[in-house]
Amino acid sequence: MTIEETHDSSGGCPVLTQFDTGTARLTLNNARRKNAISLDMAARIVVFCDEVERDDTIGAVVIDAVGDYFCSGADTRDLAASSANASSPEAVARTSAIYESFVRIGTLPVPSISLVTGGAVGAGLNLALATDLMIVTPDAELDSGFLARGIHPGGGHLSLLGRAVGWSETIAMAGFGRSLTGKEAADRGLAYACVAAADVAALVDQLVVAATTDPELTRRVLRSARLELGPPAISWSSALEVERGVQMWSMSRKGEQAWSPRGPKTK
Incomplete structure (x- = not known):
C-alpha cells in the first residue's frame, strides 16, 4: 500500500492519494473551503489519473473527500480572476484545467465510484457525475449551482446530467435551479445508491471486489x-x-x- 500526500505551498495537503490491493483512492482535502477545486487540486487529479492509467494492477477508483462536504465546485477565487477577462488566454487556461480534472476521471480505464456526503455543487457535481457510480448519503444535496451564481453551466454539465436523468430533470436542475437530496438522486437514477454514512465503506468494499480481482x-x-x-x-x-x-x-x-x-x- 502507498499513500501520497500532495502538498500545496501553504503546507496543506489538498489532495491525498492511496493505491492499495487493486484500488486507487483520491481524497479531496480542502475542507476549509468545502473541498472547492483549485488549480493545484485539478493538476494533482490529472497526475493521479496518469498513475491509474499506467498501473495495470488497478481495477477500481474511489473518489471521496475529507470533512462533511464532498465538493462545492470550482474555487471562487479562480472564478473571480477569470471573470475579470473571461476570454483572455489565462482565463481560458484556468477553466480548461478545471474541466480536465473531471474529464480525466470520466475517461479512466477502470470503473470509478464517487462518495458524496454533504453536497456536490457545480464543478463538484460534474466531478461526481464523471464517475461511473455515485454513492450518496440521504441528507446530501446535489445542486447544479450555476444558475444561482449567475453563470452558464460549464464542463459539459448539461450533458453529464442529461445522460443520467434525461431532459426534464436536467432542466429542472440547471434551468430552474432545483436541487436533489441524496434520496431523491438515487430514486431518479442520478446516484447508484443512497446509504447512511456509516454504511458507505462496507458498500464500497463489496463493489470493488470483482473489479480488483x-x-x-x-x-x-x-x-x-x-x-x-x-x-x-x-x-x-x-x-x-x-x-x-x-x-x-x-x-x-x-x-x-x-x-x-x-x-x-x-x-
Whole structure:
C-alpha cells in the first residue's frame, strides 16, 4: 500500500492519494473551503489519473473527500480572476484545467465510484457525475449551482446530467435551479445508491471486489461498455461484434480445464 500526500505551498495537503490491493483512492482535502477545486487540486487529479492509467494492477477508483462536504465546485477565487477577462488566454487556461480534472476521471480505464456526503455543487457535481457510480448519503444535496451564481453551466454539465436523468430533470436542475437530496438522486437514477454514512465503506468494499480481482478483464469490460453505450450508443448488431473478440480473448485466457468442476488438471 502507498499513500501520497500532495502538498500545496501553504503546507496543506489538498489532495491525498492511496493505491492499495487493486484500488486507487483520491481524497479531496480542502475542507476549509468545502473541498472547492483549485488549480493545484485539478493538476494533482490529472497526475493521479496518469498513475491509474499506467498501473495495470488497478481495477477500481474511489473518489471521496475529507470533512462533511464532498465538493462545492470550482474555487471562487479562480472564478473571480477569470471573470475579470473571461476570454483572455489565462482565463481560458484556468477553466480548461478545471474541466480536465473531471474529464480525466470520466475517461479512466477502470470503473470509478464517487462518495458524496454533504453536497456536490457545480464543478463538484460534474466531478461526481464523471464517475461511473455515485454513492450518496440521504441528507446530501446535489445542486447544479450555476444558475444561482449567475453563470452558464460549464464542463459539459448539461450533458453529464442529461445522460443520467434525461431532459426534464436536467432542466429542472440547471434551468430552474432545483436541487436533489441524496434520496431523491438515487430514486431518479442520478446516484447508484443512497446509504447512511456509516454504511458507505462496507458498500464500497463489496463493489470493488470483482473489479480488483481481475483488473485486466475489468479494463476490457469498461472499454467495451464505453464503445457500446457511448454516448452515442451503438446498435445491438454492432455490440455483438464489439464483444465477440474480447469474449474470445477472455475464454482463451481461461482455458478449457478451468471450466471443470474439479478445476484444472494437475500433473
